[in-house]
Amino acid sequence: MIIGKIRYNEDLLDGLIKVVKEKGIREGGVFLIGALQSAKVGYYDQSSKKYIEIDLPFPQEIVSGIGNVSLKDDEQFIHLHLSLSDSNGNMRGGHLLKGCKVFACEYIIIPSRDLNLQRKYDEQTGLFLLKD
Numbered sequence: 001m002i003i004g005k006i007r008y009n010e011d012l013l014d015g016l017i018k019v020v021k022e023k024g025i026r027e028g029g030v031f032l033i034g035a036l037q038s039a040k041v042g043y044y045d046q047s048s049k050k051y052i053e054i055d056l057p058f059p060q061e062i063v064s065g066i067g068n069v070s071l072k073d074d075e076q077f078i079h080l081h082l083s084l085s086d087s088n089g090n091m092r093g094g095h096l097l098k099g100c101k102v103f104a105c106e107y108i109i110i111p112s113r114d115l116n117l118q119r120k121y122d123e124q125t126g127l128f129l130l131k132d
């Protein structure tokens, strides 16, 4: 298990990709807590099969982030969902997109081996899902 932090001002998604690449982690579980200065998350519209981008340009707590690292075209790919809370404790969230500016973030990565976590395009959903 690896525990570490993503630095102030870093992009959360870029920071996580950097960590798994530096540590040579190709698959496993990812968990995180912390706070963002501003956020951008996605909502996958199932009929248009496109992500709607949701801008949340204000400070929020990362109540929880949960996801995984797998391989897409032999490159590390992070799939993570964020639960965020604002100054009133109201929750929002969604699929982690580039554009989340870190205030503070602590992650836990649990690398796995030999699960062959690879992503492949899925016609039915329009998503790159884990291969059967």
Ligand code: ZN
Residues within 6 Å of the ligand: 079, 080, 081, 095, 096
């Ligand atoms: Zn997602």
